[in-house]
Amino acid sequence: MKAFFAAIQFLTILPIGARGTYMPRAMIAWFPIVGLLLGVMLAVFDAAVSRLWAPPAAAALDMVLLILLTGALHLDGLGDTADGLYGQRSAEKALSIMKDSRIGVMALVTVVAALSLKWSGLAGLTQDRFLLLMLIPAYARGAMLFGIRSLPYGRRAEGTGFDLFATPLTARDFGGLVLVVALSGLLGWPAIWLNLVFILMVLLLLTYYRRKIGCITGDMLGAMTELTESGLFLCMAIEVLR
Numbered sequence: 001m002k003a004f005f006a007a008i009q010f011l012t013i014l015p016i017g018a019r020g021t022y023m024p025r026a027m028i029a030w031f032p033i034v035g036l037l038l039g040v041m042l043a044v045f046d047a048a049v050s051r052l053w054a055p056p057a058a059a060a061l062d063m064v065l066l067i068l069l070t071g072a073l074h075l076d077g078l079g080d081t082a083d084g085l086y087g088q089r090s091a092e093k094a095l096s097i098m099k100d101s102r103i104g105v106m107a108l109v110t111v112v113a114a115l116s117l118k119w120s121g122l123a124g125l126t127q128d129r130f131l132l133l134m135l136i137p138a139y140a141r142g143a144m145l146f147g148i149r150s151l152p153y154g155r156r157a158e159g160t161g162f163d164l165f166a167t168p169l170t171a172r173d174f175g176g177l178v179l180v181v182a183l184s185g186l187l188g189w190p191a192i193w194l195n196l197v198f199i200l201m202v203l204l205l206l207t208y209y210r211r212k213i214g215c216i217t218g219d220m221l222g223a224m225t226e227l228t229e230s231g232l233f234l235c236m237a238i239e240v241l242r
Contacts, residue, residue, distance in 0.1 A: 004030045011141065012038065013071045024163030028148060032176035035141030036183075038069055039134035046133055059122035063115060066137070066229075074229075077222020078114060079107030084219070091213035095154055098219050114230045121233025128187050132194075132236050135184055139198050140229035142177040144221045145169060146202050147209075154215030164218075190236070197235045201228050 005017025007030035045065050050058045067075065084098035086106040097104075125132055153165040184191040205224050209216055 003027045004033065007031055007034045008037070011035075011073065012069050014069065025167050028145060028164060028169065029173040029176055031144055032138045032142035032180050035138035036134065036176075036180060038066070038141075039137040041069065042066060042137060043130045043133035047130065055123045056119075059119050062122050062133070063119055074222040074226040075111055075114075077219040078226040079103055079111050080219040081217075081223035082106045082110035085212050091154070091215065094213050095217065098217060114226055117234050118230040121230065121235070121237045124237030125233065126237075128190065131186055132233075135180060135187075135194070136229060136232045136236070138177075138180040139194075139232055140225045142174075142180060143198070143202050143205075143224045143228040145174060145177060146206065147216050147221050147224050149173075150206050151209060151214075151216040154213065154217045154220075162218075164221075194232065194236060197232060198228065201231050 002017070002021060003023045003026035006021045006023040007027035008014050008016045009019075009021055010027060011031065011034050042062060042065060046058060046062050049061045053061065080098045080100075083100070083104040083106050084094040084096075089097070148164055149169040153162060155162060181195060184194055187194065202224070205227065209220060
């Protein structure tokens with residue numbers, strides 16, 4: 001369970017486990033399960049606030065809860081990634097920009113756009129709302145496993161994500177994500193759409209990263225999480241699924 005607690009401490013602000021628990025390689029497999037934990041908290045919170053507020057307001061509160069629980073970790077990565085990968089820059093220049101803590105125009109625009117898409121999806125979810133609020137954060141954090149498995153780390157012995165790439169992932173590390181996919185079967189036929197969109201989004205993001213700079217960083221993993229989460233919420237709220 002130490003690896004699970006380490007994953008919680010790494011991805012959230014929840015005070016669970018001994019302080020300072022850090023097991024970079026072992027905790028990766030638990031990322032989807034941490035996402036599922038966040039999803040359960042989100043779904044329960046949403047059930048409560050939806051009794052008091054209309055869907056648009058409840059969606060905004062849901063979004064704020066996710067930001068607070070994660071300490072805006074993934075949003076920070078999304079902003080840095082947007083600043084670094086925008087325009088025709090060399091890989092070295094892009095990595096240098098992403099390392100800069102200052103925020104640029106592209107970071108601001110991208111974060112606002114991603115949050116707008118997430119809010120739209122959250123506000124539009126009606127069918128299987130509770131279950132989707134549970135599952136989508138888990139899928140989003142599961143996306144990081146494919147980033148770690150598919151692309152080399154872009155920095156030399158530094159950065160938040162360096163330790164995650166020390167040893168290649170194996171099929172066993174995807175067990176948590178397999179559990180999440182199995183739970184999606186409770187949705188019925190919309191589970192097919194959910195999993196297809198997830199696969200497509202992961203493939204598109206990894207292809208873009210590969211063509212853009214040929215590697216990945218901790219910031220780019222965070223961007224994968226945030227974009228996958230926003231995209232899945234939005235795609236699962238389309239009218240034909242109602």
